[in-house]
Amino acid sequence: xxxxxxxxxxxxxxxxxxxxxxxxxxxxxxxxxxxxxxxxxxxxxxxxxxxxxxxxxxxxxxxxxxxxxxxxxxxxxxxxxxxxxxxxxxxxxxxxxxxxxxxxxxxxxxxxxxxxxxxxxxxxxxxxxxxxxxxxxxxxxxxxxxxxxxxxxxxxxxxx
Amino acid sequence: xxxxxxxxxxxxxxxxxxxxxxxxxxxxxxxxxxxxxxxxxxxxxxxxxxxxxxxxxxxxxxxxxxxxxxxxxxxxxxxxxxxxxxxxxxxxxxxxxxxxxxxxxxxxxxxxxxxxxxxxxxxxxxxxxxxxxxxxxxxxxxxxxxxxxxxxxxxxxxxxxxxxxxxxxxxxxxxxxxxxxxxxxxxxxxxxxxxxxxxxxxxxxxxxxxxxxxxxxxxxxxxxxxxxxxxxxxxxxxxxxxxxxxxxxxxxxxxxxxxxxxxxxxxxxxxxxxxxxxxxxxxxxxxxxx
Numbered sequence: 334x335x336x337x338x339x340x341x342x343x344x345x346x347x348x349x350x351x352x353x354x355x356x357x358x359x360x361x362x363x364x365x366x367x368x369x370x371x372x373x374x375x376x377x378x379x380x381x382x383x384x385x386x387x388x389x390x391x392x393x394x395x396x397x398x399x400x401x402x403x404x405x406x407x408x409x410x411x412x413x414x415x416x417x418x419x420x421x422x423x424x425x426x427x428x429x430x431x432x433x434x435x436x437x438x439x440x441x442x443x444x445x446x447x448x449x450x451x452x453x454x455x456x457x458x459x460x461x462x463x464x465x466x467x468x469x470x471x472x473x474x475x476x477x478x479x480x481x482x483x484x485x486x487x488x489x490x491x492x493x
Numbered sequence: 494x495x496x497x498x499x500x501x502x503x504x505x506x507x508x509x510x511x512x513x514x515x516x517x518x519x520x521x522x523x524x525x526x527x528x529x530x531x532x533x534x535x536x537x538x539x540x541x542x543x544x545x546x547x548x549x550x551x552x553x554x555x556x557x558x559x560x561x562x563x564x565x566x567x568x569x570x571x572x573x574x575x576x577x578x579x580x581x582x583x584x585x586x587x588x589x590x591x592x593x594x595x596x597x598x599x600x601x602x603x604x605x606x607x608x609x610x611x612x613x614x615x616x617x618x619x620x621x622x623x624x625x626x627x628x629x630x631x632x633x634x635x636x637x638x639x640x641x642x643x644x645x646x647x648x649x650x651x652x653x654x655x656x657x658x659x660x661x662x663x664x665x666x667x668x669x670x671x672x673x674x675x676x677x678x679x680x681x682x683x684x685x686x687x688x689x690x691x692x693x694x695x696x697x698x699x700x701x702x703x704x705x706x707x708x709x710x711x712x713x714x715x716x717x718x719x720x721x722x723x724x725x726x727x728x729x730x731x732x733x734x735x736x737x738x739x740x741x742x743x744x745x746x747x748x749x750x751x752x753x754x755x756x757x758x759x760x761x762x763x764x765x766x767x768x769x770x771x772x773x774x775x776x777x778x779x780x781x782x783x
Contacts, residue, residue: 464683
């Protein structure tokens, strides 16, 4: 039996009709067509499906959509300012932190959550924060550089 | 990966949740964060007809000190426990164990009560709660009962929860005297790994020697266990290298690990001896007895 799901996605409140067995990942990708969020392993390990619920990171592949009723979801599509990329997105491009790009949405949201609680992380703190996000292309060096560069940019912006 | 079909119920009270469990004795299953449950459902290891959402019950998401007891509500997440300054200051063994779980995105959604109710042997919080002498408050249609956590784990993925019961709260006695605590785990890689084995230790001592010892193991038997014989061997003894070595050997004798694709039983048993020794040394050092 389909149920009503009240959900805010990237600032837009919507009421969706879903089946009780739908996952947040599928509501995002198949329900509203936001395919930026990826399904990798499907069992919570790889981090490709990471999104934010009420500002906190979650694995959308292991989140029952009905449990997100009344909450606000942020996906990779929701962090740019119009056509202007978020500093994390821009730095990922500049530093070559994107190759196939499959892990990038999860990594960028994970980095965003890190920088909102810790605007000036050490390299070790960045590596610890992203340890649940697997990249099978880049070897992480460029990703860590991009996150540190975005952190510096966001700090200088905040001080300006 | 899609989930099998099921109905979803959102009870608004513990009474409603117990009634829903009683009304669905064969196919009803509680869900909190669901990070373990939904995974096994994807693999069709379990296919409940009806999921009963504990997270929809208001008032159960808390981590608080009440006199000499720390209380963790049924829907408190791992992150909630890590953010508690009371836990960090008074029960560092619990913070260290919970910090090992998966990664932030999982800890933000998964609950500690849910983790222990899965009944997995390699559960970090279960080992910590065993070492800390936690008690569980279990609600059922008749009211509630309390159960020491060392009577909770019955077998692989099997707990003492009976039909229509749910764990409402975890209670952990707060130490009244300095306690040396340590939590050590061995995993195959640094990230996203359940431990091969993990050890929790809580020790007290006076000028004469050890006055109380509690040693727990995860991943080293069918369930998380206390090592009572090793504990008894330590109490009354001076916490020196010899006593610690002796306790570690008893621990290795008393554990009952299985072999699997990750490690053989023999390897796990050797890890137990090493990690129990190191955890006891670290804990003794923290109360100035090493």
